[in-house]
Amino acid sequence: MSVLRRTPGPRPTAPQPSAARRTTAAATALTVLAGTLLAGTLGATTPLPALAAAGSPGTPDDPILLFGEDFEAAGDGPNLLLPDYVGATTYAADPAWADRANCNGFVLDATTVQGAEDCSEASPVVETPEQSFDHMQGMAIAIGESQGVADPTTNAVQASYTAATVADPNLVVSETAPIFTMPPEGGLVRISAVAAGMNCGSSTAELQVSLVDSSGTETVVPDASYVPTVTPCDGPTRTVTTPDGEEITVAVATFTSALIGTLVPGETYSLRLRDGVGASQGNDFAIDDIVVEEVTPQLDKAFSPTVTPVGTSSTLTFTITNTSDLGAKPPYSFTDTLPDGLVVADPANASDTCGTFFWGPSPGATSLTVSGPGLDDGFVSCTLTVDVTSATAAGYTNGPGQISDLTGLLPPADATVEFTDGSDVRALEITKSSSPATVVPGGTVDYVVTVENTGTVPYTDDDPATFTDDLGAVLDDATFDGATADAGTVDVTGLPELAWSGPLAVGATATVTYSVTVDDPPGGDATLTNVVTGPDESNCAAGGDDDRCTTTTLVRSLRILKSAGPTQDLVPGEEVTYTVTVENTGTAAYTADDPATFDDDLGDVLDDATFDGTATATSGTATYAAPVLHWEGALAVGATATVTYTVVVDDPGDGDGTAVNTVTGPAGSTCRTGLEDGCRVAIPPRALELTKVADVAYADPGDTVTYTLTVTNTGLVAYGPARPAVVTDDLSDVLDDATYAGADATSGAVGYEAPELRWTGPLDVGASATITYQVVVGDPDAGDGNLVNTAAGPPESRCVPDDQPSCATVTPVRGFTVEKTAAPAQVEPGGTVTYTVTVTNAGDAPYTADDPASFEDDLTDVLDDATLGAVDTTAGTTSYAAPVLRWDGPLDVGGTATVTYTAVVDDPDGGDGTLVNVVTPGSGGSCVADDACTTDTPVVTPTPTPTPTPTPTPTPTDDPTTMPPTPAPPTTVPPTDVPPTSVPGTDAPPPSGTGGGLPRTGSDTEALAAVAAALLAGGALLAVVARRRRRS
Structure with missing residues (x-):
């Protein structure tokens, strides 16, 4: 079927025609019908009246309600089968369509409690009995929502959710008792209803509406397109939440019949509904708001x-x-x-x-x-x-x-x-006026009715002049203020009809004045039409068309609606576009001479944003005089004008972070103060506060540095899944010195793709998320010696404290170098070797007394050949715990400390003949070069000076002049031991021991001993060379 929409409106109730269309008989019939709707009691069928009554010529009257059923007569929470329900009438149905177990024929709403038998035949494989009942209630909610019911959960319907196969198609779903009788003159009848459907992919209900006369003759009523069935599933769908919390999809269709003009006058009719489908799968529907109306012009x-x-x-x-x-x-x-x-x-x-x-x-x-x-x-x-x-x-x-x-x-x-015949003529001339011609809500309209006796016969107390003034089409939009008359009597007890009567001499005049105040907003049609009716001899007799008898005052009304996009937050650098829509919702046009206007105050926007003063309007003219944007223009009834303009949020902003914008219009507009709904746009700030710290002020090679990044939502807008907070941290200037070692977050998700760490997550207003991650400094540090790390958030973010606007941490890497030298390159027993260790701060952070640079110098392979002498240092302190010499000291960036000490080689050398010495830098230290921390000083024995060969003693001869050789005097070796010296700055006692050389004895002729000594010296040299090779 084609579905005609019906504007959602009030539930079917007794009609409220704008003027009586019928005689008292009609009013009586409608009163009876209203009683059945409200009380749920069954009365007689409703006849259309046989007697005619004056309408309101030129003013359409409401259709006459012949029958209306909204299934509310049983109150909230009913659980009835249709035949047990008494509403606007009584009902019947074929047994298959009034079956609790089969889930058919209920009158219920969403507050109804399911009975034990209800829907018990539902298959748990498809839907449980509870689900079936719950879904019926969901259809009741869907119809209630579609019809604008204030509380859709209390909207009652007739519903079926077929659990088992219905025996036959075309069985009667519902049938009323006789509900109306056609009058002798006949008329046009229209039927309407609202139907909901579910499980539309299965067998959908096909409902057929019929009128049945007293003989049982059934007349099918098609829809307005002459389709003979109502298919609820053809309506638009909506999603509703059932009482059990399930979201379901329900189609809701509005049925409006074709006009029925063939009903037999005097015949009584009932309403019948059949379903052409008998299947159990699908066939789920609900019916509500059944209305039968007479709509004859x-x-x-x-x-x-x-x-x-x-x-x-x-x-x-x-x-x-x-x-x-x-x-x-x-x-x-x-x-x-x-x-x-x-x-x-x-x-x-x-x-x-x-x-x-x-x-x-x-x-x-x-x-x-x-x-x-x-x-x-x-x-x-x-x-x-x-x-x-x-x-x-x-x-x-x-x-x-x-x-x-x-x-x-x-x-x-x-x-x-x-x-x-012209001798005695009664004539009354009535003139009515109103001012102003147009009025705004809250304004006052003044009426003046002047009555003049223009005939030849006076009006007397017993036979007075009269008129009535019908305010029915005025008081739907206004409130009566009061009335006065300068002659006669004005009666307002019968409002909305005002009546006047009084004696009036020939040629005399009486004036009646009254006023009304227009409601704000008007509750009616925004048109104050007022008709005065006089006696037949007046120019304002009933049914006349004299313009002097009618006034129409149009109500000026301007709907102003302001919006902005985006409105969820105020983001630095972003554009915000404001739209002001102006619609003439009144009944009077705004003209170029008397235009519609509004003013838009940007004062509380421009502290946070910039406006270039340019606005566009689809009609009228927009001008800007800081800080107010003004628009004015002609606007026909029903016409709309749209004004748009754009501001750019300051970056950075120095305002209050909230853009509040208010539009105000003239009297009669919906934005008279700017505080009304739709007149004010407040865009709250979106703000993130970032705090980033490293757990150390500086790092040594090999250290782990932990960074903590705290993200706090300090704005007034939550970050959600659709638009989460995002923070990145660029590790480019960290990874030249360190290696990424993992991250964690208290909420949201943190990821890493070199060189960037990225965190994303929702964040409620006032909430914080903490991200921690680590890096391990290289050992040795191969980078520039500084871990420079920068976190960045969205444009609305800022760093804390404010003196760290870049959200960067700088963690210098400490480092010092050590270089050791020994002099001379070789030494003889008894000689002195001077060692020099130079420590230089080559990093970007100082070493302090509390956290000094250090080294240790192991003298093990020195002291087997020598004795430690004096120790000195230019900075710091030294200590000695045999066999290790240690130095500790503060060292500024680029600063140097020099440690010197000596070793005196034993004589004779009792060790391995070589002084090997290795210095080991402390934490953060390194050797200038691979061999810069090691010295190797061989001990060499000097080659002895050969003893001169003695001149042979000649064989004695008898020559008396020949003398025997004189032996050389013995040589004495002076003592080699020197007094021991103390080692400054050391705790070890100075080397002790004495070694005085004894006087050497023997002749110079011990050449063999000299040769042996030379051989020993050569062997020692070979041993030194071999040892150096092993060490290298």
Whole structure:
């Protein structure tokens, strides 16, 4: 079926027509119907009245409610099968469609408690009984939401959720008792209902609406497109939450029938609903808000003037008025036979705004035939007029009895006209005015009604002049303030009808004044239409069309709506676009001379953003005078103008971080103060505070450095999954000195892709996340000696403390170098070797007394050959714990400390003949070069000076001059031991021991011993060379 939408409105209740369409009989029938709706008791069928009543010519009346069912008569939480429910009437259904176990035919709402038997035949494989019942309740909620029910959980419906196969298709789902009787003149009937469907992929319900007469004859009622079935699943879908918390998809369709004009007058009808599907899978639906209305247009007749002298004419006006739904209606026709003595005047002065066929009354005609076209959608009313006259002084009544062959219209009430002989004429001229012509909500409208006796007969206390003023179409939008009269009596006890009466001499005048205050906002149609009705002899007789009897005051109303995008937060550097939409929702146009206006104050925006003063408008003109943007322009009724402009959020901003923007309009607008909904946009700040620290002020090679990055949401907007907080940390200037060693976070997710560490996560307002990660400094440090690390957040982030705007940490890496030398390169026993150890701070952080640089010098392979001598240092302190000499000391960046000490080689050398010495730098230290921390000093024995060979003693001869050789005196070796010296700055006692050389004895002829000594020296040299090779 095609689905026609019905505007969500109030539940079906007794009608509230704008004017009586029927006689008292109609009002009585409708009152009975209203009682059945409210009390849930069954009354008699509702007849349409047989007697005609005047409508409101030109003003559509509401359709007459013949039947309405909203299933609310049982109160909240009902659990009834349809045959047990009594609402606007009683109901019946085939047994398969009123079966608790089969989950069919319930009257329930979302607060209903499921009974043990309810839906018990549901298959747990598909849906449990509880799920089936819960889903029925979900359909009730869906219909309630679609119809604008304040609390959809209390919306009751008729629902079925077929658990087992229904025996046959086309069984009766529901049938009412007889609910209305067609009147003798017939009429147009329309049926509407709301239906919901679920499980639309399975067998969907196909519902058929019928009217059944007293003989059981069933007439199928198609929809407005003449499709004979209602398919709930054809409606738009919506997602609702069931009482058990499940989200389900429900289709909701609105059924509006075609107009039914073939019902038999006098016949009584009931309403029947069948389902053409018998399957168990699917076939799940709910019905609500069943309405049967009579929507026949109204025919009215009126004469003007109603009293006129013989020989003059009175204008007979036929008015065809649609019902307030303004729907299309079929063609109409009728014949009006004038009362005897009343004929069409010459000239006839006929007019036609209806476009009827063959309308051209001839002078002297006694009957008038009208054949009109169908009424288009939106049609309100039209008129046909003709002048009539009489040659006889008499009064004439032209009512429904003179109407024949009436089709498509309701009959009119009586209209009267009197022709007088001219001697005594009663005549009353009524003039009504109102001011101002347009008004704004909250404004006041003043009315003045002037009554003048223009006849020849005075009005007396016993036979006063009178008028009534119908305020019904005024007080829907306004409140009555009060009334006064300068003559006669004004009565307001019957409001919305004001009445006046009083004596009035010929030529005299009475003035009645009253006022109303327009509601803010108007609750009605924003049009104050006010009609005064006088007696038949007045120019404002009932049914007349004298403009002096009616005032219409239009209400000016301007809907202003302000929005911005994005509005979730204020981000530095981003653009925010503001849109102000102005719609004329009133009934009076704004003109170029009296335009619509608004002012948009940017004062609380521009402390955080910049505006270039440019705005665009779809109509009208926008101008800017800091800090206010002003717009004005003409705006027709229903027209809209849109003004847009853009600001750029300052980066950095120095305002309060919140952009508050208020638009104000004129009286009659929805933004008179700027505090109303839709007039103010406040964009809160989004802000992140980043705090980054390293756990050490400096690091040594091999150290682990732990970084802690704290991210705090200091703004007024939460970071969520769709737009999380994001912080990155660039490790480029760390990784030249260190290696990444992992990260963790208290919330969110942290990842690493060299050289960047990245954290992402949601963060509520005021919440914090802490990210920790580590790096291990290289040993040795191969980089630039500084771990420079920078964290960056989004534009709205800032660092703490404020003197660290880049969120960077700088962790210098300490390092010192050690270089050791020994002099001389070789030494003889008894000689002295001087060692020099130079320590240089080559890093970017100082060594302090509390955390000094250091080295240790192991003298093990020195002291087997020598004795430690004096120790000195230019900075720091030395200590000695045999065999290790240690130095510790503070050292500024680039600073140097020099440690010197000596070793005196034993003589004779009792060791291995070589002084090998290795210095070991402390933490953070390194050797200048691979061999810069080692010295190797061989001990060499000097080659002895050869003893001169003695001159041989010649063989004695007898020569007396020959002398024997004189032996050389013995040589004495001086003592080699020197007094021991103390070692400055050491705890070890100075080397002790004495070694005095004894006087050498022996002759110079011990050449063999000298040779042996030379061989020993050569062997020692070979041993030294071999040892050095092993060490290398």
